[in-house]
Amino acid sequence: MDRLxxxxxxxxxxxxxxxxxxxxxxDIVAEGEIPVRVADSFSFTEGPAVDAKGDVYFTDQPNNxxxxxxxxxxxxxxxxxxxxxxxxxxxxxxxxxxxxxxxxNQLWRFNIDGQAEILITNYREQxxxxxxxxxxxxxxxxxxxxxxxxxxxWTRNPERQQPVEGLYxxxxxxxxxxxxxxxxxxxxxxxxxxxxxxxxxxEAKANRILKYDIQPDGSLSNRQVFADMGSDGxxxxxxxxxxxxxxxxxxxxxxxxxxxxFPIPEDWTANVCFGGKERNILFITASKSVYTLxxxxxxxx
Numbered sequence: 171m172d173r174l175x176x177x178x179x180x181x182x183x184x185x186x187x188x189x190x191x192x193x194x195x196x197d198i199v200a201e202g203e204i205p206v207r208v209a210d211s212f213s214f215t216e217g218p219a220v221d222a223k224g225d226v227y228f229t230d231q232p233n234n235x236x237x238x239x240x241x242x243x244x245x246x247x248x249x250x251x252x253x254x255x256x257x258x259x260x261x262x263x264x265x266x267x268x269x270x271x272x273x274x275n276q277l278w279r280f281n282i283d284g285q286a287e288i289l290i291t292n293y294r295e296q297x298x299x300x301x302x303x304x305x306x307x308x309x310x311x312x313x314x315x316x317x318x319x320x321x322x323x324w325t326r327n328p329e330r331q332q333p334v335e336g337l338y339x340x341x342x343x344x345x346x347x348x349x350x351x352x353x354x355x356x357x358x359x360x361x362x363x364x365x366x367x368x369x370x371x372x373e374a375k376a377n378r379i380l381k382y383d384i385q386p387d388g389s390l391s392n393r394q395v396f397a398d399m400g401s402d403g404x405x406x407x408x409x410x411x412x413x414x415x416x417x418x419x420x421x422x423x424x425x426x427x428x429x430x431x432f433p434i435p436e437d438w439t440a441n442v443c444f445g446g447k448e449r450n451i452l453f454i455t456a457s458k459s460v461y462t463l464x465x466x467x468x469x470x471x
Contacts, residue, residue, distance in 0.1 A: 198411065198421065198430060200450075200464040205434055208239065208460045209246055215455035217303075217403070218443040219259040219267060220469065226445035226453045227267055228460060229256045232323075234273070236280075239453065239460070241446045246460075250284040255323060258303030258359065258403060258441070263310065270301035270314070273323065275331060277301055277314065277340075290314075293338065293347045297331040303359045303403060307366050310342035311388045313350075315357040315371065337371060339388050350390050354380075359403040359441065363410065364470040370412055372401035379404075379414065379422075396426050403441025403455075407467040415439040419454060434461060444469020 213232040220226050224241040227249055236249040236256060254271025256278070262268055267280040268289070275298040277290035292298065299318040306312055317335045320328055337351040337360075351357075356375040362368065362384065369382045369390060381396035399422075401414035410424035418439055421430040436456035445453045445462075449469035454461040 198407070198409075198465060198467045199432075200466055203464040205432055205454060205461040205463045208244065208462055210459040212237075212458050212460070214440070214457060215460055216257050216440045217259040217269070218441055218445070218453050218455050218460075219261055220443050220445045220449070220453075221261050221267075222265060224445050224447045224449065224451075226443060227259060228441075228453070228455050229253055229259065229269075231255055231257060236267075236269070236284075239445065241451065250280065250286070252286070254278050254286065255321070257301070258315075260304050260306050262306055263308075268304055268306065268312070270304055272300035272302070272321065274326070275300055277304065277312075290340065290347060293332060293336070293349070297326070299330055299332050299335060302357070305360050305362050305369070307362055307384070307388070308364070309366065309388075312340035313360055313362065313369060314338045314340065314347070315354075315360055317354075317356040317358060317374065319356075337390075341388055348388075351382075351393070359401050359415070361404050361406050361412070363406065370396060370404065370406075372404060372414070374400050374402075376400070379412070397422050397428075402439070405442045405444060406470060407444065407465070408470050409467055411467065413442050413452070415441055415454075419452070432463060 212230040216229045218228040226239045235251050236253045238249045255273035256269035256271050259269045269278045271278040278286045280286050298316045302315045304314050318330045334352040338347040358372040358374040360371045371380045377400040379397040382390035383392040405413045412422045414420045418434040419432040434456045439456040441455045445451045450465050452463040
């Protein structure tokens with residue numbers, strides 16, 4: 171290889187690394203680390219959720235599948251090929267995978283063997299619009315967003331089923347959803363703080379993140395704008411930083427100040443969570459691929 175060719179290759183590699191390098195990392199990314207593509211054989215990845223071991227489960231929604239990423243081996247295996255077109259997911263305290271199965275506008279629960287049961291089918295005797303994301307508080311309460319995104323795989327009436335795009339709550343042991351906020355404009359990703367004090371909700375069409383105070387009975391109060399930026403899925407670390415998605419991954423501290431941005435070379439970054447034994451691997455679902463990024467911060471349990 172001649173000197174010119176070698177210089178071109180080195181230069182191209184430098185440009186690629188610069189394009190993927192985090193900006194304004196604020197000491198949250200491990201030194202020298204950039205997002206690494208783990209696999210790129212999917213149609214559209216979504217809904218990453220971490221289990222007690224640190225393995226991450228994620229969906230390939232158009233193909234109706236859920237996969238598992240083994241945090242020790244890095245191997246990706248099929249968990250189920252009947253996911254109900256699941257979108258956002260979260261593990262409950264018993265190790266069950268709770269999934270927003272919007273094929274039939276339902277909330278499902280998968281056991282460790284991949285067997286599913288239906289938890290929620292409607293609100294006030296009407297189908298939901300299409301459950302999008304779910305977060306479970308430490309006391310076992312479910313918070314659920316239900317925007318309207320028309321799906322080409324629906325076999326039911328494709329029109330909006332609920333008059334509003336709501337934010338709902340399912341009390342621990344409850345069977346019926348409670349409406350928490352009926353005034354949202356396409357609510358999407360959501361996450362709460364581990365102490366159960368605050369809930370963050372992405373309002374997609376309004377292009378902003380809302381913050382609520384969580385009351386002892388699970389209800390919400392003191393709604394305020396946390397950030398003037400929308401998001402698809404989202405997560406939180408042990409410093410209280412909020413990770414937003416869409417154009418790569420953007421990080422805001424708990425005071426609502428942007429502190430970092432991680433470019434991802436895909437058309438769309440849909441969701442994020444922290445995986446690994448130490449919860450220090452940011453797992454990123456982005457279009458046809460999934461990525462990992464080693465962090466100095468950790469996810470919360």
